[in-house]
Amino acid sequence: MADQIITLTTDFGTASPFVGAMKGVILSINPAARVIDLSHEIPPFSIRHAAFFLAEALPYFPPGTLHVIVVDPGVGTDRAIFHVSAAGQRLLVPDNGCWTLLAEGHSRPLHVIRLAERRFWRPIVSATFHGRDIFAPVAAYLSLGINPAELGPAVTEWKKLTWPAPARHADNITGEVIFVDHFGNMITNISGACLTAAPAQARVTIGARTEARRVRAYGDAPVGTLVALVSSNGLLEVAEVQGNASRRLSLGLGAPVRVDWKK
Amino acid sequence: MADQIITLTTDFGTASPFVGAMKGVILSINPAARVIDLSHEIPPFSIRHAAFFLAEALPYFPPGTLHVIVVDPGVGTDRAIFHVSAAGQRLLVPDNGCWTLLAEGHSRPLHVIRLAERRFWRPIVSATFHGRDIFAPVAAYLSLGINPAELGPAVTEWKKLTWPAPARHADNITGEVIFVDHFGNMITNISGACLTAAPAQARVTIGARTEARRVRAYGDAPVGTLVALVSSNGLLEVAEVQGNASRRLSLGLGAPVRVDWKK
């Protein structure tokens, strides 16, 4: 256990000393911990970005890997911090719903503990940096093998993130963009299966009436083409071949997307 | 010793090959070294940013951890490179004062060695990249257990970074912003104790006359409120709740901050 992996996901930014402080606290308690950066560039306070991020990245880790997530606009208030067992992974997360999308997709048992035992925290807890004062030391002690049950009481209520659902109609499906990646590719809440099952004449439109060409891979259309394809997570995605679709269309989170079956 | 931690802090940027080259040099000399990124996004040439960064992040690491800092506008000139023992940590740093703020806050003995023994450097030393040619190999040899005294002579003089001090008057304290973090939170040189000890009617102003509301935690005021609180390092901080105070006020390093005790 002593060389257990601890992943870090924060909105602290890569220029900030806060990530380093967390790594220092972890290594001071368990010098053999293997700290792995997932991202420190979650947009500030963006619980939705974090939710999608966690659902996309965490399931690929070995079962039982410990993930620390500090996207935490409620720091210092009475919002709880949880140890969550979900999707086969273990998370330390603020109670702000950022982890519920990850859990939804998996049938594994869900177990949530509220951090309450201050003996695993730093002696003085600031009102602005629980990443250093609570998340980091608790993660380090967990990596040394303490039982999560020692951290505090089990709870059965928590904040859930409501996620927009697509609407299915007789001859179309309407949905919206739920994530924009670094390339400007826009991932929607519409299942990619809708696209692959759609008849040849079905059309994908984004925004007011911009049509995207249906392809299997980015490289199947010339550079600059706006394309619709199945994303690596199985959702419908709109992209520009070797370009930035989001910037080109000035569209982002919440932009309407529609698959029309009739001509 | 062979698996010793080496942290890296540079202003090279995350897109640059220079960080990779340093990691390669370190691992070629000591394949078991555990290289940990603190930041590669220190603003270019910003010794002040680096100074604050080091003071905030390094003290949390296990005693004796080796930290390599390459924010080095003087590279290739006759500025010295030091091995510094300070604040319980070990640093390889250019002689530009970036480490003196860290050392000031700690009473531990200070020991400074000037790197002079070229046998621990790469055979050919470029005029533009001492990170690869001097810092990285010396760090790797240190992680293998060589005695720092082998690196060169002890010295007793070095550049110090002058840091602005707040001014205390009968019924107010005036200071300035000394660090702006990724969230746009502005950390000042005024002790947070001034805030907690201040009477209820005391007011915090930043810039010409913008008042910030005194709170304990960010979440204690509605989104968008400009707040003053005690930062995680004990200094007075001005922030916008779930916003970017620096951008909103168009204020940054050096902006005046004032705590008034009278009504």
Place this chain on the structure above:
Amino acid sequence: MADQIITLTTDFGTASPFVGAMKGVILSINPAARVIDLSHEIPPFSIRHAAFFLAEALPYFPPGTLHVIVVDPGVGTDRAIFHVSAAGQRLLVPDNGCWTLLAEGHSRPLHVIRLAERRFWRPIVSATFHGRDIFAPVAAYLSLGINPAELGPAVTEWKKLTWPAPARHADNITGEVIFVDHFGNMITNISGACLTAAPAQARVTIGARTEARRVRAYGDAPVGTLVALVSSNGLLEVAEVQGNASRRLSLGLGAPVRVDWKK
């Protein structure tokens, strides 16, 4: 072998979940792998940036280190993925030429295998994310000690990146900028030896007719001076002392550079 180093270089961006997914896949197959980030900020789809990056960073790693490079605009098409032995290093790369600059500079034997054995891939391969579905699992299996010959057939043809060559004339050399780093320093395709061998009166100009002052190190001229010097890779570089030459001159990749020998 079980704790072998795997470096990652991608254009995924540091905010994206894709890097985390790759790390998860690697660690699920070989929990002892040591994953080292080189960069995830290669500009999107920029094979040239990647080529320069790899040539600058990879040669410093211990011989036989495994490097995974995912800058891959052709993902999902029939472009091949290669295991390349070159420059003493091992690479997993798309067949887009990003690695040929690295190989050119070294006389070591070159050996290229085309990935074909799907038993080392994830069972379902998406059309948009081969980093997760092919590169990551293959890297993990390689780190466990499988023989690269098991991955697929050896090949002798691949895409090469054409790189501009400087032109030598009787009394001048003309070339161009081939890389701009984080500081705005512009690295050219002209050998630095041209600079050091040039007579005292030789002049370096960039763009239409901006002259850069010849120095040995950045710090040899006052802040704000435009200077020409030998870069850490031996090429001629144009920089602004503690400034950003590229931004100041509004020049970047392809900008003409000239060394004139006559007065």
